[in-house]
Amino acid sequence: MSKLVLEDVELYYNRVHALRALSFEVGEGEIVALLGNNGAGKTSTLSMLSGLVRAKSGRVTWGDKDLTKLQPWDIVGAGLLHIPEGRKIFSTMTVHENLLLGGYLVKDQKLIQERADYAYELMPRLAERRTQQGGTLSGGEQQMLALGRALVGGPKLLLLDEPSMGLAPLIVKQVMEIIAAVNKQGTTILLVEQNARAALKIADRAYVLESGRVTMSGPANELAADPRVIEAYLGA
Template identity: 60%
Template sequence: MNTVLDIKGLQVAYGKVEALRGLDLTVRENEIVALLGNNGAGKSTSVSAVSGLVRPRAGTVTAFGEDITRATPWSIVERGIVHVPEGRRIFSRLTVHENLQLGGYTVRDSTSIDKRIDQVYALFPRMAERRDQQGGTLSGGEQQMLAIGRAMVAGPRLIMLDEPSMGLAPLIVAQVMDAIVSINRAGTAVLLIEQNARAALKVAHRGCVMESGRVSVTGSAAELRADPQVVEAYLGA
C-alpha cells in the first residue's frame, strides 16, 4: 500500500510553547487514520502544519513522495490535500451551492466542478434540498456536511477533518461518520482528528493517540479499542 502522507520529526512552536515535539505519523492509500488526544495534545497543529497554515521549525512533511514542508497552502490543495478545519468555516452569507462552487477554486475544468457538486448532493441529500439557502441559516450538522462537501469539490486524494463531530447530536455524528466511510471507499484517504474516540475508532483502520505534541500509542482501530489505557483515557470504562 502506497504512502499518501509521511510526517517525520515535526516540531512546531508558538513562541515558547512547543505544540509538536517530534511528531511521526503516516497515512497510506485508501486508509482512514484517526488522530486522537485531549485538548492541547497538538492534533489541530498537526493538520495545520500539513496544510501549510503553520510553519514547522524542524522535521519534514512528505505527500505522495514529494516534500511539501515549505509549500504554500494553495499549492498543497492543488496537490490533492484538503483540510476541513475545526468550526466548519463556511461562508455564511453565500448559498449552499455557492459554497460548494468555491470548493473548486483550484479546479480549472468547470465540468469537473459540476460533476463533483452533483456527487456531494448525492452523498448529502440534505444539501441538495438546501442548495439555495444561505450557509449561516443551516444547523450545525448541515454546516458540517457543507464543509466536507466543499472540500470534496476540490477532488482531494487526502482529506483532513478536524473535529467533524464537535457539537453535533449523536444521530448527526453517525451520519457524518457514514459519509466519511463513503468518501474513503470512493478512493480518498482520510486523516480524522477527533476527541470523540469512540466514533472515530468505529470507522478508522488505524489510530494514533497524541500526548504532549507526539504520538504515544499507535495501532489498528481494534487494537486501540482493546488497549486498557486507551479505554480508560478516551473510551470510558
C-alpha cells in the first residue's frame, strides 16, 4: 500500500522559511486538498514533493521510497506526476502530440495509445481538438490537456497545483468532475487549490496551511462546515 507521508519537513528559499516542520499524509486512493492563502507554502510543498526543490530537513516517503533522496525523473518514474500552476503545455504542439509526450518514460507504445484514448474518452473536447495547437485552446481546455498528458504517464499519485485558476465557474465544475473521475479509477490525488469551496466538494480530507505549517485538518465535509474555514476561505 502506497501512502505519502511528510514528517517535519523544513524548506528554505535563501532566507525565506517556506515550510516549517510540515507533517501530513495522503492515503492510497484519497483526494486530499491543501488549502491556504498565497504564500502559505502550498506550491512549495508540491515543488518539494516532485524534487524541483530540496528540503533542508525532514522525511518524505511514498510507500517504501524515500523521496528526499530521489531525482525528479526518478520521482516521476515512481508514479508521482506534477501538474504545475499555469498548465505548462507545449503551445506549438498539437493536442495529440502533447498527450503522447506524457508517456516519455513509458516504453510500451500500445499502452501510451490506450491511455491517450482514455483521456479522449474522459474529455471529449480534447478529442474534438486533437489536431489543434495547444496554444489555441481555451484555459479550461488547456487544463484538460495538462490532465490528459499526466494520465498518459500512468500516475499513481497526481500532484495538482491550482487547476481552477483563471477558469469560469462552469469550467471549474467540469475540471473538478474530471479530477474526481480520475480518482475513481484509482489515482491518488493531492490537490492544491485556492478555490476552497470547489476543492472541499471533491476531497476526502483537507489540510489548511498558514506560513508553511498545518493549522487545521480533518474530513473535507467537516472543514467545509467549520466557521473558521467559512470565514477565511469560503465567505460568510
